[in-house]
Amino acid sequence: MKRVRYPAEFKAEAVKQVTERGHGVVDVAKRLGMSDKSLYLWVRLAKEQSGVGTGENAALKAEVSRLKAELKRANEERDNLKKGRHVLCQAVRVKYVFMAEHKDQFHLLSMCRALRVQRSGYYAWKKKPKSKLTLADESLLVKIKQSFEESQSIYGSPRVHCDLREDGVLCGEKRIARLMRQANLRSVRGYKRPRFRVGMPATTAPNRLQREFTVALPDQVWVTDITYIRTHEGWLYLTVVIDLYSRAVVGWSMNSTMATELVLDALMMAVWRRRPKTPVMIHSDQGSQFGSDDFNRWCKDNHLVPSMSRRGNCWDNAVAEFFFSSLKKERIKRHIYVTRQDAKSDVFDYIEGFYNRVRRHSHLDQLSPLAFEQLRTGS
Incomplete structure (x- = not known):
């Protein structure tokens, strides 16, 4: 060929x-x-x-591959920071939890670099993810939630701390506050404080109380006031009589009208319940019901001595105002009442079933009014 x-x-x-x-x-x-x-x-x-040129191409390809790998790693770390930015300033164990939840989405080494933790530490945490302190906090949180729910979700850390201390649980108030904050257990918040206004003294009765809200004995000074509650049927008016000694509500009355009889019914309940043996000072604001002739004659017949705040000055009757604030923020603002009877039943439950018997009062060393009276008077 x-x-x-x-x-x-x-x-x-x-x-x-x-x-x-x-x-x-x-x-x-x-x-x-x-x-x-x-x-x-x-x-x-x-x-x-073409051996020389091939070597140059191989070096160029290797550099391109290296740059692509770095870009991929940078993008992955960027995505890590986007999803894990809420744990960047948290404890190391919180970061480990995030890594365990996203291990199928990101590389472990990339997450370690982004969150600045050690891979060995993560593996050690995987073997024992919860410390003794964490387990103790979880056990304590169960008791905190129980106290919080029994208070109808109104207690903050000071009152929850008192509940746990009575049950024999030894822990600090700051620790309870931290756990409640982490579990998003928030006590109810009040309304804005009213602006202070200088008012004129009453002409019907002088201000005998003069803001002396601390009383040594029961049934020496009572305070009274009226508030209103919204329902679909219309306004429901509430009058309370509070004993300054124990802050207990000793008399109350509710009606659809704000007549003088509303106040007299509450006073009649207080007198019937307490049966005071000596004259009692009854302090109020300058409402027309408290300045009426029927009110003054009823007080005189039942040995009550009227006292009135200055006009427009709510601080002169701060205890009654504080009770109404607690009632509204802890109970009323959570409900929409269809009828007046619904509102009456709920307010009755708050006063007689919760406030007087259960609710802790900061003025009474975190005791309820009934417990305070039983402890002090032995009755």
Whole structure:
């Protein structure tokens, strides 16, 4: 067989069919009508001749690969920071929890770099994820939630601390506050404080109380006031009589009208319940019900000595105002009453079932009014 001499250009184009276009050596040789062994030889020689350029291309490809890997890592760490930004300033164990929850989404090493924790620490946490303190906090939180729910979700950390202390649980108030904050257990908040206004003294009765709200004995000074409660049927008016000694509500009355009889009914309940043996000072604001002739004659017949705040000065009757504030923020603002009877039943439950018997009062060393009276008087 006669040996064929192929020109250099033919050889170069045949090699390009294999190296650049990706065709197989056998297919190219068959199409060109030549021996596949010769084509294999040409391809090998071409690769050997371009050895220097191949090395440069390989270095360039390696650099591109390295840059792509760095970009991928940077993007992953950026995504880590987006999702885990709320744990960046948290404790290490909080970061470990985040890593465990997102281990299928991000690489572990990438999360360790982004959150600045050690991988060995994460594996150690996986074996024992909860410390003794964490377990103790979880056990304490169960008792905190029980106290919080029994208070109808109004107690803050000071009163919850008193409940736990009575049950024999030894812990600090700051620890309870921290756990309540983490569990989003919030005590109820009050309304804005009223602006102070200077008022004129009453002409019907002088201000005998003079803001002396601390009393040594029961049934010496009572305070009274009226408030209103919204229902779908209309306003419901409430009058209370509070003994300054124990802050107990000793008399109350509710009606759809704000007449003098509303006040007299509350006073009648207080006198019937307490049966005071000596004259009692009864302090009120300058409402028309408390300045009426019927009110003054009733007080005189039942040995009550009227006292009145200055006009428009709520601080002179702060105890009664504080009770109404507690009633509204702890009970009324949580409900929408359809009828007046619904409101009456709920307010009755708050006064007689909760406030007088259960609710802790900061003025009484965190005791309820009834417990305070039983402790002091032994009754």
